[in-house]
Amino acid sequence: MSSELAIRVERVSKAFPVYDKPMHRLYQMLSPRAAKQRWYREFHALQNIDITVRKGETLGVVGRNGSGKSTLLQIICGTLEPSAGTVQVSGRIAALLELGAGFNPEFTGRENVMLYGTVLGLSRSQVEERFDEIAAFAEIGEFIDQPVKCYSSGMYVRLAFAVAINVTPDILVVDEALSVGDEAFQRKCFARINRIRDDGATVLFVSHSAGIVTQLCDRAVLLDRGELLSSGSPKFVVSRYHKMLYVPPDRAEAVRAAIRAEREDDALPASTELSSLSVVDREDARLVSSVSAPSALLEDSGSRGWFDEGLVPKSTVRYDTRGARIGVPHIETPEGRKVNVLHAGDTYLYVYRVDFHDSATEVRFGMLIKTLTGLELGGGATALPQNSMPLVEAGQTVEVRFRFRCLLDAGTYFLNAGVLACLAGEETYIDRLIDAAMFRVMSQPERLATGFIDFCITSYATVLGPSEVHA
Template identity: 40%
Template sequence: MSSESILEVKNLSKCYQIYEKPHHRLMQMALGRFGKAFYREFWALRDISFTIPKGQIIGILGKNGAGKSTLLQIICGTLSPSDGEVRVSGRVAALLELGSGFNPEFTGIENIYMSAQILGLTREQAESKLDDILAFADIGDFVHQPVKTYSSGMFARLAFAVVIHVDPDVLIVDEALSVGDAWFQHKSMARMRQLMESGCTVLFVSHSIDAVRALCDEAIWLEQGQVKMQGNVTEVTNAYMNDVFIEHNRIALQTSKQHTNESHEEVTNAHQDDSEKSTPIRPQEIHSAAASLDGGTVLNVRSKELKNSEGQIVERLEQGECFSLEFELEILRPVKNVSVGFLIKDQFGQELTGESYFNTFRHSLDLEAGRIVRFAFKSDMLLRGGQSYSVALRINQVSKWDRSDNVVVYADELAMVFDVLNDLDNPIWFKFKMPFEVSVQ
């Protein structure tokens, strides 16, 4: 392992033996030595390799069943790999199943000492951190009671407090930041940031793309037990979200097709002339300049423009300046229920604000072939100056306010990038500035 690396995963694989019936396990024990297998193999991980430098914050992405939890358990040492190896330099602490090592008959204090020693601290080191752990957990006199009497929130708070105070070299977090109430969640996130800033290496698993983008330097995308993509957190999360859009499209269209087949009204209307029908858009490749249907192009995105207060196309705006985002579409075939929208993101990919035609007017548009349609979104620039921002363009088919039939037919996660110039006379110290009435009594 390199002297600059703190974690190295090399050719890691994990295979489970799946038995269809209970007696097959006994048959495998008795007859397996003769070469017959009474199970099928399931590879949760297959030939995964990566190296993480000291101090890096790495996000782990993937759908349920992609192998994320299996990977983290092997790194923690609570699960053995079928093949490959994991090398870790330093102390590893994990926020997986919070409190999984607690003894329910022991008091909170007793469990603090036991867990701290399991994580590598001496009794003296645990005693030196006891006050900080108790203050962070903030469960009062319950710390002297058996943990079996705790609420689930109290239990998780105490376990979280222990893990983050053992000064780990590598911290592994698996969806554990939702413990406790809103106040404790904010306190937990602030403590996490302190650990990261102190040089702790973190592996962070979350289904929240915003959290991954906000916290992580790089990301690893797991798909069916293999690394599908690894690299810059914005690039990986954008690619992952595009994949989510395509999968959502497939499910939404499948559901829509079932409803259509079951609808007598749709069957009746099937005898209409083809020229009078509108065409649903099918899922297509993200970032394409056109949305296609069965090999035919339905619409083209002709232009994507940012205009300043004078109507000029620009790449930078003044803080507080009136501006507009304008998108021009060329409709090549009739299409129903079209909405155009956008998201403005910071350099970490966090979605700051956005708008869509459907969200504004609560209905979408039916567009005829041959039309040139220009969507314009006008506002004042309330985001902080001295930074750059990106715009993601989305074109959807949607008709229901609960978005249950929403299909993303076009998504360009990097449609444009622009700068906002800092106003030295009216600086903004936050992400954006809301207008407030201020009074003093």
């Protein structure tokens, strides 16, 4: 990743006029500029936003609906002027800001490719040279010569994305448009985004999917009500975003203040093998790297795992509790021995207790295993919604136990814990812990499996004879 900046956003704000009555818009148009009276209220979509993005960096932008994500991207792309502040962009931008943006509905797909390519900075001859590749990627067949007003939403996205990625952008901006396409096309798009990123392009990516942001992005920012609340590693920011999603309305301001106070520094650390991680992640990683197994426990006693008191997460986030509280999350062996350094292939139990301060109905419990960077690997729940616990009364405590076989590669992993219940006719979290516990899987020199998870694959390789080759 280059130290040069691709994007610099300084003190950017954007306000839109809101008129209480249609006639007030006319009054404002006819009022002299020097008039003190204004016939509108201002809605502040963005307030004093400061962001820097380095060349070759992939930045994820997350936030609830109406938080200002799309407004920010439009200002960066130059399709919207800020009310205050400055934006500096270095390089050619290709953007998918909204469905069909840049397309003329009366033109055919072929004509729109020419138009859109020109808008993105290519000459007609350059677009013609790349047309076959664009059409092949879009996979819309003979519809390329039909008016785009006849296209489905998926066809719009296919064609727009095909053009955007084939103009060789220095900066690619994607604003949730890929959620329209089918799974196979989304996978194709993400593979191409990874290739563009590997070639040194800068990517700005807006998504509500925590997994995609965590996996695709180097860094993330959280917007809420037009304010930049948090900035840091995807894992750090996504956990705060989830906390905002489930916070009760009467606690929203307090949670916003808490997130604002713990915001990470935007400056990237010096180049180290842990430089892609947030401050808390690097502390966790350094803690883990310093752990070594006592030889007596592993060899003399034949133990299949052990407990290290220093292996405690520093990145734990608790949602606002709503009548229940999770406590003492940990891992045990089937015999009940507490461990957090595991042996691959063995069976363990993830255990936690929940104290109910208020009565709750339709209660379920869940868990999730994640990597050091926050990539969600898998988890489970105690029941389907229709089979949940009908009632847990105030004052009761429930012990939850999840049995799992450790099929993970050597490394460090984190566990979530959550309690769901029905409130006002809707299932919602009444308590949730992000990074509630952490564990380490010991190295396995004889391991043949690749990747995070061992799928217990059996392989065979046989040399074929001449008659078998031509059979």
